[in-house]
Amino acid sequence: MYIITLNLTEKKGEAAAHMAAHNEWIAKGFEDGVFLLVGGLKPQGGGAILATCDDRSEIEARMAADPFVREGIATAQIQEVSPARADQRLSSLKVAVA
Template structure:
């Protein structure tokens, strides 16, 4: 499982100009089963996405497709973790440490 932390690197008006495309991209990732939750940080200086994929390289490919990335308005920090406990709704994403 991965935590994707976005940090805006441009003024909010530049971010907002790309927001419709970013939201469409988010919806596509949810439909494909990669994203579990997402939202803005408070204060609004970026966002957070909880994601799943087979490996980090796949996550990096997904992140590269974000219009925010292509538009140069944010950077991503990708943190991988082993989800050993979850709520029942996320049980299929539980992992056993190696």
């Protein structure tokens, strides 16, 4: 499982021009079963993604394909998480909790 943050750069003013493509990219992540949650970071802006995938290189390639990352509007920080415990409310997530 991965927690990914999208941190805006000095080019954040160009985000509106790429928002439709970014939203299509997000939709594809959900369609592919990789994205579990996507949302905005408050109050600073940017975004966060909770993703599941067996191969980190696939996550890295997916993030590089994000129009915001590709155009330099945001940088992606990928943090791998190895869940050890989860609340029952998260039982629907595709994670192997030890």
